[in-house]
Amino acid sequence: MIGSWPRLITVVAARILLFGILGLAFWATAPMLLGWTPTTVVTGSMRPAIQVGDVVVSQDPDGRQLRPGQVLLVDDPDQRGKLRLHRIDSQQPSGEIILKGDANAKVDSTPIPRESVRGVGTLRVPFIGAPIVWLRERAWLPLLVTGLGVAGLIALAFGRFARSGTPSTPAGESPSGTPGSGQRDSADREATDRDAADHDAAGPGTHHPDTPNPDATRPDSHPRTPGRGRRGRHRGIAGAAAGTATVTALLATAAVAIAPAHAMFSDTTSRGASFTSAAAPPYRDVVLADQPLAFYEAETTDPAKDSTGQSPTRSYGVTVAQGAGREPGGGALNLSAPLSTQTLTTFRPDPGPREFTLELWMKTTASGGRLIGFGGSAEGASGLYDRVVYLSGGRLFFGVGPWGPTMLVTAGTFNDGNWHHVVAARDAAGTRLVVDGKVISGPPGETQNYGGYWRIGYDNLGGWRADPLTTSFNGLVDDVAIYPRALTADQAIAHYQAGRPG
Template sequence: MNIHVPAQRPAPDQAAAPAAPAPEAVAPGWGRVLRVTVARASLAMVVALVIWSVLPLLAGWTPRVILSGSMEPRIHVGDIVVTRTVPGASVTKGQVITVKDPDHPAKTRTHRVLRRASDGTIVTKGDANPQADSSHISNENVLGLGVVRVPYVGRPAYWMAEQNWLALGATTLFLGWCMVTVLPGSRKPEDTDGDDQNGPSGVTRRYARSRRAAATVAVAAMVVGAATGPAEAAFKRVAANPASVWSAAASFGGYSDSVLADSPQFYWRLGESSGTSAADAKNGRTGQVTGTYTWGKSGAIARQSSETALGVDGGYVNQPTSLSSGTAFSVETWLKTTRSTGGGLVSLITGTGPERSLYMGADGKVRFGRNGTALVTSTTALNDGSWHHVVYTNAGSGSVRAKLYVDGALVAQSATGVTATTSGNWRAGQAQWSGNWPGTPDQYFRGDLDEVAVYGTTLTAQRVTAHYAS
């Protein structure tokens, strides 16, 4: 019998086995479509703004970050203003210019041209400020003319100045999410078996690298926003806005701490709401208020809690206890007035009248003098209706003894200072003059006073600037 054995089919070659069919692609849902759309739109806006901020550098223009609100509503905090160099003599009324701040030599100011003064200098003003800047600008101090405003890109610099790490971190995370969302292959594959670089594990590794790259790009975008252009310049006044043109403070609550850190002999905050007493925040040397005065005026430190000032119009604050004052001392106050009569600001009154006095002349300029002689005089008038910080310091020795600071900047100095120790009663708002003092001041200062302090030491320039900056 013949047995027929059918030929067996050869075993399949495992190496040549066809790859398993790829899983069926899953159509993206509306949720992913929406996420991708939002991410792409956000990134497109950020990239466009960054390009507009950086591209002008190719033309030699300078982008500058705005860190305060003195030019609102046209220019906001976090905007970038791009300036181009122009001759100072060519700028005209209404143009926005960036200049070297005459009161803070290391900083800049970006304000609008208001007019030309009679001496040819430029009068500037922040759009949000009620008054023009007290310090005028010479043509050679004009750094550039504003030509482009790019919104929002400088917000990281503002947040860094404010130490708002929450906003900075949240924005970084959002940009990172946008990058990860729009990158190809951002949906992780289901099958992660295999070791081939081109297989699923390779895709997974490329996916991980994409996420790291996205995070890097997001951080880079934040760095561009934080570093574009110089973020300088001091706000010219504490008026309608809480900060200065470039340098914004998170809070003004630290001003009193700065004063107290320098151990004043007395410190009248003048924040009372009623009564005839001005409390001393340091040593209990209460001042007595008399004459015509008004409590509760709007204070100099606008964002400090419970901050009010004392309005005087024939009134003053007197220290009833006689104090000794040597050759090393400092006198500090904030003032605001529009009057052209001048008057005593902070004076040491002896039996023969004011022996030493910080006062305003009828011309609006602030002086410090003794026995009818002015030692130093401010360069500009301060009776412009805005708050000004004024400090006089006297050194017991050295080649320069007398120094006068206005709004944190040194404006006048003299080798001649007070050279003798005397005793008397300090008084704010009045000085009963004996004889003719330079500037022909009235005896009464008529305006608002705030934060009056007298020290038995010579404040350094750094401490004066720290008081004003805080």
């Protein structure tokens, strides 16, 4: 059995942690009573200064003078029904506000009218909104681990562990804590035993004058109260129940009441409307932070060099175009040679990837060609092929399933000779095609079941909608990344904003 001191330290530590969580939840929700607006940061574009899952509380802007450097919560002008959390860069003579994310190279393209401002950033509560983010992204494992952790803290703080064990009674002290009563009780028992023996020898009905009356209550005796242990258990159970209810109520309130914001946000300060700027992270850092399984930057003469170091790759006719990359002086993968393709040589067994993201920057004046996708063969024309992004008539197509029964298509064309950012993702929640920060969403559809390889450039497109007839891509691609999970639309937008040309 654990001694009393280690148990006491454990219980106190558990209660401190538990009340710390309650305190964060309180500060994230209590300002609503003052009419302030809490929002959860759901993008990682400002890590590590502001983490995904932080809650930022904004004050009502009415009557406040707005000035550059303040962080505003506004209605997102580019995504209907959503919120944006950015910093004031400047104000136009008309009164419209120009915002800029600290991680962005350029200011936001759409000015914000004063009536679209919801609040001024005032208070940051770290991490308490993480469960909201996990719910949005259906990340059940961290939710489960966190729930079990909180339940464990409650059990340690208020449960049986906090009550188990009885401290040993020091010599000369009764369980009631009265000094010396232990010796008196022991001496009284010995005297009683001797007198009882004398009483028996004298015969029944005889009362020895020095023998204490067994029916009398001694003032120094401390009989055990029958219900004391039961009442202690009940108090412990009630405390655990109350702690669980309080934690659940506060976290549920936070989950329901705290709206998400697309935070190209900044800062580490916890109070005041003046948040300090953070340096914009390089595009490659933003990509690598989301843990792709392969990332091709074309910054060396080897087109197959993977910056993650975890995906063996083989190129067939692909070259590096030095100085032609998305960034000035950088390189790009040249796919213009007929049948040129680049293959991740790790075989993905049947049924193939069901959750994935394909990301790249492309530049071309050609009308069509295959950019990236999944195929049953490592080279040549695959017999089975889907999960593919291609260009046809200048428009971008993303489809899954045999011959693309689930298909997303852009309305505009992107073969204008400029660099364009393309993200295609699929998971159980749906499919997403995000081009230059503009989102097209659709149902998840069913991927085709077969084993194969991820391939960049040439492969089969026979039978697909608007077949461009040329399966090679006559153009350049740069910063090609493949992920083993689906990036959210917010993450895709954050990548575009971090990498778009200045």
